[in-house]
Amino acid sequence: MYDTSLGIISQNIYSQVDLHSKYGGVVPELASRDHIRKTLPLINQTIAEADLSLDQLDGIAYTAGPGLTPALLVGATLARALAWSVNVPAIAVHHMEAHLLATLLSPSKPQLPFIALLVSGGHTMLVKATDFGKYEILGESLDDAAGEAFDKTAKLLGLGYPGGPEIARMAQHGTPDVFTFPRPMTDRPGLDFSFSGLKTAVQTAVKASSELDNQTRADIALALEEAIVSTLYIKCRRAIEEQNISRLVLAGGVAANQRLRKRTKLLDADVHYPPISLCTDNGAMIAYAGHERLRRGMSADLVVNCQARWSIESIE
Ligand code: KG4
Ligand code: ZN
Numbered sequence: 001m002y003d004t005s006l007g008i009i010s011q012n013i014y015s016q017v018d019l020h021s022k023y024g025g026v027v028p029e030l031a032s033r034d035h036i037r038k039t040l041p042l043i044n045q046t047i048a049e050a051d052l053s054l055d056q057l058d059g060i061a062y063t064a065g066p067g068l069t070p071a072l073l074v075g076a077t078l079a080r081a082l083a084w085s086v087n088v089p090a091i092a093v094h095h096m097e098a099h100l101l102a103t104l105l106s107p108s109k110p111q112l113p114f115i116a117l118l119v120s121g122g123h124t125m126l127v128k129a130t131d132f133g134k135y136e137i138l139g140e141s142l143d144d145a146a147g148e149a150f151d152k153t154a155k156l157l158g159l160g161y162p163g164g165p166e167i168a169r170m171a172q173h174g175t176p177d178v179f180t181f182p183r184p185m186t187d188r189p190g191l192d193f194s195f196s197g198l199k200t201a202v203q204t205a206v207k208a209s210s211e212l213d214n215q216t217r218a219d220i221a222l223a224l225e226e227a228i229v230s231t232l233y234i235k236c237r238r239a240i241e242e243q244n245i246s247r248l249v250l251a252g253g254v255a256a257n258q259r260l261r262k263r264t265k266l267l268d269a270d271v272h273y274p275p276i277s278l279c280t281d282n283g284a285m286i287a288y289a290g291h292e293r294l295r296r297g298m299s300a301d302l303v304v305n306c307q308a309r310w311s312i313e314s315i316e
Contacts, residue, residue: 001050001057002287004295008105010050011284014038017161024155024163026121032070039078046283055086059299061290064092065307067122072306080304089299091290096123096312097135098289099251102274105288110247110272115239117232118312119260120252120281121147121162124193124232126239127312129249132292135312138239139191146228146254149195153202153224157217167221168257173214174222179205181227186234191242193235198227225259233263240269249273253280 001010016034020026047054062079065072076092083090100116103109115138116127124147125140144152147164154163159170181201184194202224209216236248246269254260256279264271278285293299298316 001046001052002284002291004291008284008288010046011282011287012042012046012049013282014042021161024161025151026068028068028070031068032074035071035074039074043078043082054082057086057088059083059089059091059290059294061091061093061286061293063095063098063286064300064305065095065310067095067308069306069308072308073304076304076306080300080302084302089294091293091298092300092305093286093289093293094310094312094315095286096120096125096252097133097315098285099255099274099279100127100129100135100249101289101292102278102282102285103249103251103272105278105285106272106274108272110249110270113245114247114249114272115236115243115245115269116249116251117236117239117255117264118252119146119232119250119254121145121151123252124195124254125312126191126235128239128243128245132296133298133315135315137311137313138243139193139235141193141195143194143196144199146193146195146232147252149198149224149228150254152199153220156199156202156206157220158212159217159221162253164254164257167225168259170218170221171225171259173218175215175219176222176226178219179223181205181223183227183231183234186231191235191239193231195228195231198224201227225257228254229257229259229263232260233267236264236269237267240267246270247272251279255279 003009060083062075113130124145126138128136151163159166248269250273
C-alpha cells in the first residue's frame with residue numbers, strides 16, 4: 001500500500017519459491033492456482049495492517065503484463081472486481097516499468113533522463129527513460145534473460161531456486177579464473193544480449209570436471225557470475241557513452257546482485273538502484289507505479305486488461 005505523503009505504509013510478500021523450487025522454475029498452472037488461494041487474504045491482511053479498509057483506497061493497481069497469462073489474470077480480475085466494488089479506479093501497471101520506478105523509492109532519486117538496465121527472470125534490457133512513461137529500448141536479450149541464465153545454471157549445478165542468490169552465495173567461495181565463460185555479444189557493436197550460450201558453457205564445464213564437489217561448484221558459480229556481471233557492465237558502459245547520459249538505474253531481481261552493484265560503481269556515471277528488498281518482485285512497487293499513474297489521471301477502463309507480451313515502449 002502506497003500513500004502519497006507517507007510512502008509505503010504496509011506491504012507483504014507471499015513467496016511461491018517452495019512451490020516451484022523442485023521444478024527449478026515457475027510452473028504456470030501451479031502458480032495461478034496458488035494465486036487464487038492466497039491473493040485475497042494477503043490483500044485483506046495488508047489493508048488491515050495499514051489500519052484502513054478497502055473503501056478508503058483511492059485506486060487499486062495490478063500487474064497487467066508482461067508475464068504468464070494465467071497468473072496475470074488472477075490479479076487483474078481480482079483487482080478490477082475489488083475496485084468496482086468500492087467504485088475507485090483500477091490501474092493497469094507494466095511489470096518492468098514498476099521495477100524501474102521502484103528506484104524512485106530509494107533515498108537518492110535519479111533525475112530524468114537516465115539509462116535503465118532492467119534485469120529480471122523474464123527480461124533483460126537497456127532502456128532510455130526520457131520522461132514518465134516514455135521509454136526507448138536500446139537493447140534487449142535475444143534469448144534467455146540474465147536471471148534465467150542464473151536459474152538454469154543453478155539447476156545444472158544442483159543448487160536451489162531461484163538460482164541468482166544461490167549462485168552468488170556459492171561464488172563467494174570460488175577461486176577466480178579456474179573456469180572462464182564467454183561474455184556474449186560484447187565483441188560486436190550494439191546493445192543486445194544473449195545469455196542462452198552460458199548454459200552450454202556451464203554444462204561443458206560440469207561434464208569436464210571429474211567430480212562436481214563443492215569447490216568445483218563454487219568455481220563454476222564464480223565464473224558464471226563474473227561472465228554475466230561483466231557482460232552487463234560492458235553493455236551499460238556502451239549505452240552511457242553512446243547516449244551521452246551519465247545516470248544509470250539498475251532494477252529487477254538481478255539488480256539485487258552485489259557483484260553487479262559493486263561493478264557498476266566503477267562506471268563513469270551516477271548509479272541508482274532500488275533498496276534490495278524492492279528489487280525482486282513485490283506488491284509495493286506495483287502500488288507505487290499505480291499511484292504515479294493515478295496522480296497523472298491515467299487509469300484503466302472497466303475491461304480486465306492483461307497482456308502476456310507488452311513492450312515497455314508502448315505504454316500509454
Ligand atoms: O524481478 P524478479 O523478482 O522476477 C521477475 O520478474 O522475473 O527477478 C527474479 C530473478 C530470478 O531469475 C533470480 O534468480 C534473480 O532475479 N535474482 C538474482 C539475485 N536475486 C534474484 N540474480 C542474481 N543475484 C541475486 N542476488
Ligand atoms: Zn519482476
